[in-house]
Amino acid sequence: MKIKSISVYQLDLPLEHPYWLSGGRLKFETLDATLVKVETDSGLIGWGEGTPWGHTYVPAHGPGIRAGVETMAPFILGLDPRKVLQVERAMDAALPGHLYAKSPIDMACWDIAGQAANLPIADLMGGGSRTPRPIASSVGAKTIDETLAVIERYRKRGYVAHSVKIGGDVERDIARIRDVECIRNPGEIILYDVNRGWTRQQALRVMSACADLNVMFEQPCETLDDIAAISGHHASPVSVDESLVTLQDAARIARDGLAEIFGIKLNRVGGLTKAARMRDIALAHGIDMFVMATGGTVLADTEALHLAATIPDENCHAVWACQDMITVEIAAGRGPRNRDGHLHLPETPGLGVHPDKTTLGDPVGVYR
Template sequence: MMKITDAKVIVTCPGRNFVTLKIYTDEDLYGIGDATLNGREKAVVAYLEEHVIPCLIGMQADRIEDIWQYLYRGCYWRRGPVTMTAISAVDMALWDIKGKAAGMPVYQLLGGASRDGVMVYGHANGETLEETVEEVGKYIDMGYKAIRAQTGIPGLPSTYGVSGDKMFYEPANGALPSENVWSTEKYLTHAPKLFERLRETYGDEPHLLHDVHHRLTPIEAARLGKLLEPYRLFWMEDCVAADNQEGLRRVREHTVTPLAIGEIFNSIWNCKTLIEEQLIDYIRATVVHAGGITHLRQIAGFAALHHVRTGCHGATDLSPVCMGAALNFNLWVPNFGIQEYMRHTPETDAVFPHEYSFKDGYLHPGNKPGLGVDIDEKLAAKYPYQRAYLPINRLQDGTMWNW
């Protein structure tokens, strides 16, 4: 029986903050898990160090399901992003250990590959329509078959998804939150023009995606979905805030544009109605915030019964550890849809050496035992934590709005 002997939390900032949990065993095997919660990293650090790690010492490392249930049911205060991110980190690390003990990549332990590679999408953005169209072309030239397109909006000084750095977009940009200004009217007038231009330029072949980022009401989102129908989007993401899952029903009633949501979900209960009543087409819950591989398997299995496919979040605030876990999950999961792939900086890639690789629009996790990702602790120590907040959003009259 392989037992957990120790665990520690590593915080590093090679361009942005990452939190990594490392679990040790009495058989000289260790596993790592991503515990990053963008803008609230230290909350998860405290949760792990003060409340989780003391409980793990002496537990059997191979009892992944039992440990998951212990951490979920045993804390009484269930769910929430901090708790579920901490549980996710433990879960990833234990799957990493199990894969190393078996001498297999994790996708083999899940049941083996269901496909040869994992289709991913990149992020193209520009201040103007012309610049965004050009950036989409660059992603096509790199081999991407799917591209998310975001553009600046005339009359607004800044827009979500648009940045000067076209490859390593990082929205957490200040020691205190920066403020953006939003106008739904300007956005609804301008956004469809982008996709009209993209189809005129690149034809029907590339998959095109767009992120609304929770900013519309259901009827506004329904209007946008209707306006985008001629351009056949792969999906329209986060068109409304899903605190009220019923809100997606109004959108679904008015448009056939595919709907994706779930990057801020942390359990199956956040998406139960959406999946059960087929109000979405893609569930975007991610390994690091939705309970790790163990719980994401439950969400995906439930989704498969209702013709909903996976589309895991994969922004730069998810470390290469999470990407390795997601790719092992994606290579196996039968109802896979697509994987978001925002590339990490060279500094981050050096801190987290990894096996996964990109080719012709697809990622593959590789065949290294476990998750296929490690952490260089000496290098990580050279990048100390820097407090960074995500922006906030206000309407033009000053009203707080969803960022």
């Protein structure tokens, strides 16, 4: 089996509601999605997706994915997509770095490999837990009242896990955390996500003020060096998200005890192949995980669910899904959807969901 063509599609994904990070510092209203179709000479077709969260969140943007695929395509055509390590090495040789541009191709190859083996991707990877994974909402609101309203909106949809965005203002963040904790329901999972929005002193002030609550904080500071500098001065569990990009990052975090939780974003780290290594480092060091797509449609959410299903139930807190945040539907209700605040692993071979081609328009690039 060989890859005979790669087609690239661009799609705008308007958000249902405007979305803010870091206390309102960054605002997002539309995501730029790139969908990749990989066709083989055997007739099997795989789909991948890369949707960065805008272009101001981390070093990734939609046009960069499309340019990256164009650069890598000559090195991938003719390879066997089932040999995902061979494809990974070809991409890394053709374009060092730029992991976010490689993720959709990796995803499409796993989709084909699963179809060829007649197994869902999670089963092919050796996991495949059928325990439904809680969906974590993403509460990007500016004021305390808005935060509480957004949480309640997601509760009505069945959500039992929430990622509450904070950062940028110490007093406001302390008040927001305490207000949310006052309304936390029994059994709810709440992660306070700073998105790199604190300096070292701000992080310590908020963590100290909320020490009695024993809450989890995600990415409290900009870099791993910052997180390391404050790690001995607080007792709060920390999740590393934006600073978890490479396998070397994962090894350092585990070795130096910088975090108790990994936030693995598949698009950011380069796809399932690279993310699986981070999963194994986490499990070897007693580190729990949240698994996420950076953004996107049901395709990206499904990929995240497959990785989550390879993690032991007790070590996977939740998955984050974007499909309830966007207003565009590309798969007519197919694929894993919110059922009582959880996603259920599809039994269909491969990824388990493909887009309706009529929703995508013409490709912006075709490579043969």
